[in-house]
Amino acid sequence: MSIPDIPLLDISVWRVGSATRRDDLARRLDGALRQSGFLLIEGHGIDPGLPRAIRAEAARFFGLPARLKQRYSAPVGGRGWIRPGGEANAFYGQRAEPGRADLKESLTMGRSFTTGDPATDAEWFAPNVYPAECPDLEALCERYATEVTGLYYELLEACAVALGLARDFFTSRARRSPHTFNINRYPSLAQAGEPLAGQFRVAPHTDWGMLTILDRQPGYGGLQVQMPGSAWADAPYAPGAFTINVGDILARWTADRWCSTRHRVLPPSALDPDEELVSLILFHEADMDTVVEPLFPGSGYPPVTAADYLRERTAAASVA
Secondary structure, eight states: OOOOOOOOTHHHHHHSOOOOHHHHHHHHHHHHHHHTSEEEEEEEOOOHHHHHHHHHHHHHHHSSOEEEHHHGGGOTTSSSEEEEBOOOOOTOOOOOOOOGSSOOOEEEEEEOOSSSHHHHHHSSSSOOOTTTOOHHHHHHHHHHHHHHHHHHHHHHHHHHHHHHHHTTTTTGGTTTTTTEEEEEOOOHHHHHHHOOTOSSSSSEEEEOOOOEEEOOOTTTTTTEEOOSSOEEOOOOOOOOOOOEEEOOOHHHHHHTSSSSEEOOOOOOOOSSOOOOEEEEEEEEETTTTEEOOOSSOOOOOOOHHHHHHHHHHHHHHHOO
16 A cells, blocks of 8 residues: 655754745645645654653543443533544535444543633633543643644644745634644454444544644554545554644635545454554644635635534534
């Protein structure tokens, strides 16, 4: 199977490099996002022990009986535990199939922030729900989300420069934005049983927002990216690097200059029936009242607020 051309970029260049090196990084970023919509980022400076600590603490929660986890139950887009079978991703415009719901469970959190507008805060900045059985999880997750959001703003600056825009074009429209932080547990084949035909750990889909920042584990049932011509390929993996991909809102904003590429997480594999994977995923957004209108002509996308687009996508992925 071919490997997509997803480059490994050193983001520390953006912090300490010369103007020439920063321009080169922006150029390479633009090329990758035009071709595949994906990047690998190293040099981010986030302590590798932090994701390990989050996984260890989250494992305590995921190991609880379902009746205890049910106390923290939440819908897609909510805060808490999304049960196995509670989410069914599908490509935009296609109907999710509840009978083939994603083979995962999630702990989901959001940004600890308030805009000062009660309606906005109630919808997009609801209080997080952390399990009492994992007393260290909140501090770990809050620290991780804060540090990764700092990386997000650096990437947005590089994105703006890559498009010839003012450096703060995107960041000035994302300072009051929510994010969603998912800890996704993908059970092993031994635990989940044989998947149905067409069932995945996460079904083929595009992400909805601006940029997704993913800390993942490699495995047989891992991440795949859809290539031009509809073929699927395993996403490359580099230890310690984050996987970054473009979401729908940023793709619309760039009039599809940058790709919001379909991707999926394969079902558990008989090649390793005990393989269990845990991903840490930050889905970053624009400010909810931002009107996203294509920067370049020819896309045909009408203007849409970030909030309206995310509401539509959340409803489509939910399983009653």
